[in-house]
Amino acid sequence: MRRLRPVTVRARATLGASSVVAVALAIASFSLLGLLDANLLHNAESDAEAQATGVAQLAQAGRLTPQLPPTHGADFLQVVDAHGTVLSSSQNLAGRPAISDRRPSVPGTVFGTWDISPLGSEHRQRVVQVTTDTGQGLVTVYAGTSLRDVDAADTTTAAALAVGMPLLLLTVAVVTWWVTGRALQPVEAIRAEVAEISDRDLHRRVPVPQTQDEVARLAVTMNATLDRLESSGRRQRQFIADASHELRSPLTVLRTQLEVAMAVRDPAAWPELIEGALEDTDRLQRLAADLLLLARIDSAEPLSAAPVDLTELVAEAVAIRRGDRCPAEGELAEGVRVTGSALLLTRVVTNLLDNAQRFADRRVEVRLRELPSARLAVLEVTDDGPGIPAADRERIFERFTRLDDARSRDHGGAGLGLAIARDLVRHHRGTLTAEPAEQGARLVVRLPLADPR
Template identity: 80%
Template sequence: MAEAFAASGVAGGGSAASGAAGGGSAGGRAAGAATPTEAATPAQAARRGLRRLRPMTVRARATLGASAVVAIALAIASLSLLGLLDANLLHNAESDAEAQATAVAQLAQAGRLDPLLPPTHGADFLQVVNEQGQVLTASQNLTGRPPVVARHATVPGTVLSTMDISGLGQDHRQRVVQVTTETGGGLVSVYAGTSLRDADAADETTAAALAVGMPLLLLTVAWVTWWVTGRALRPVEAIRAEVAEISDRDLHRRVPVPQTHDEIARLAVTMNATLDRLESSGHRQRQFIADASHELRSPIAVLRTQLEVALAVPDPAARPELITGALEDTERLQQLAADLLLLARIDAAEPHATTLLDLTELVREAVRTRRGDRVPVDTELAEGITVAGSRLWLTRVVTNLLDNAQRFAEHSVRVLLRVDEAAGRAVLEVVDDGQGIPVADRERIFERFTRLDDARSRDHGGTGLGLAIARDLAQHHRGTLTAEAAAPDAPGARLVARLPLAGPAQG
């Protein structure tokens, strides 16, 4: 895809250049300036070529990577094996030759050297040379030959050295051991040589076996990796194919979950969970649109009726009442639109300014601004409770809870604020003395456009969104909002919001 994008960009650049060329002065500038393709350096061109050669599939990359690692490991192992084998064979040859040279050196010290040294096991030839470079004795295959080494030892004692000797009439290398010892006639050097025929043959055989076996093993590894990777990625392809076919109208479909209990199975489970959330979100959105349309239809119809009546009634004295009703319905429409907009912002997870707030003062101020409520509000607020959040949104939570309590209370509304030290949360309770909330409906009241007493809620101006907005805002602040049982001696509704505590409020 990167290459296609680059190609399209180049093609687009060419078109632009052509168009500019036909435009007078602009064309002159285009002709004088180098395009991105023309300005590309050789290194950039080489990188583009490597990107084209790079395998694009996971299967191909895994096969190539495994083959490369195995090839490097086999090369290192083969070189190490050849090196160890050659070193071991050389060591054995040198040990045998050294033993023979030492034995002949002991004979030289004792003055019992034979004119012709017999061949022995472990040495293909023997030669004894004094410090003047004269050959004292040798094996039959070196009879009449000069010293095998032109430079002779000058230090008394025993000296060991190894060297390659050629030109002795053999097809293979010779490993020569030199032992220098002190005799009655001066320094004497004994040279014992052994053929490396067996070592060379073993090296050649091993190298040939590795030359045949390594490519076969490498091909086997590549084929096994390709096959295993293909089987491992088969569920991924099935997941991809299924997701590719799922449209916004097929969110009920799910990807297959393999019975392997591995990362791919967990990926499928996660994908299905995501599809569950998408389906739920889609259903919620469609339901929200349907409910919003239903809720908007009634006030719009009432508003239109009132306006038509105002136009049809010839009596000017009746018009103020009709216009007042129309204004009330307009206000209700405005409030409903504002609530819908706020819910849309919450659903979109729009960021909001977060600061440290004195929740006690925020609740006290929200209650103070409602002095004209139908039912008086009693407060019992703990001091110095600090939370982190948006002042506007947390004020909206308190206001919506008070609106709900005022809508259904008979004689009193109580607001309590305390700290739950064990949970590290601030607890806000709004309690009214109304009819209360049945246990079966304590979760349903937080659904959007839900009214337990629809007619009464409409009469009091409720839209069915207040508690839904309050819960969403509480959750947006990592808190909760629930309907809980009231005290036995205090019947009515009890709504409890819990918010995480923060540090001291900033002034």
């Protein structure tokens, strides 16, 4: 059965539409035949009943004649008494015995469909039996009308339906096949275009039909997906190029120092060379850790959804830096709680403080507060350094970005700290932005507050 199922959408739509129309036509045809038969049969009964009732009235009045004249609406008439004796009949039943052996015992009217062989007719007869009480006893009048018109109408209608239904079904199937094919042409064009797009052709886009229907929206969505893929691929290639560039410098310096250490035979020079090699090794280690963290963030690994006391976390990060060149001063609201990973949020605060201390002249300020109306925790880190130009307030969050490349290298930055911080904040459904400040730089983190316990 699975092999017989249509595979394509076009075939399934055609089969479905044809099946529904076939069922509807079958129901309509049977209903039409039934209504037509019932209507014609009712008309025949009405005519026969009228004739039988008229003859019954003649019998009551005692005005029956041995032969009844032909009438409209009845093919034959016969009057029989309670003993089965034929009292009167139409000409086509003259001299014939009673057409029925049954003798009614009470007055009334009975309808029935009989095959009357004495008439020599191939059609059924609808017989109305009217029993009435006369002075000489019960008399039964039989009036019959041929159902040839009913049978002919049924036969003609059935033949017309037998021819018309297949033609109509075929028309429905052809039209459905054609319309579905036309509707699916844009889908096939989209499929063909996507099938030809490789990782080197992400700049290509699928055609968008002008119909503004579901297919057009599908094409727009597909192009948006290709835009994201192209952007992701471009970022990945740029990231690899930048990472390679960042790794090349410390590796080159480290190799040079090791080669010098091997060439210099003076043991007194070795400690200085080894110290420099260790510094570059530490720089490589930090850079590798940052790259690994970025890879984890890009892979969208799920976060642990645990409540975190952000006030305590920031206070610990500030306290550790009290002896630094530019100590951080904090103004922290009590009991600010968010949901997320304490380890990753600590990394966010650490990166922001590192960035602020790297460029500050004398001081770094940290403020933590709540916005109850917006259900947000707001963390601000401000320094009194040279500040960030308005045009670069978004660019500083790009990976390996340095506004002053030479000075950033002197300060030991690889241009990943703020990029990592923003990605981690976004991972916690928050935002990290650079905002205007009276002096220096001002970075603001907004995180959703944890649900109250």
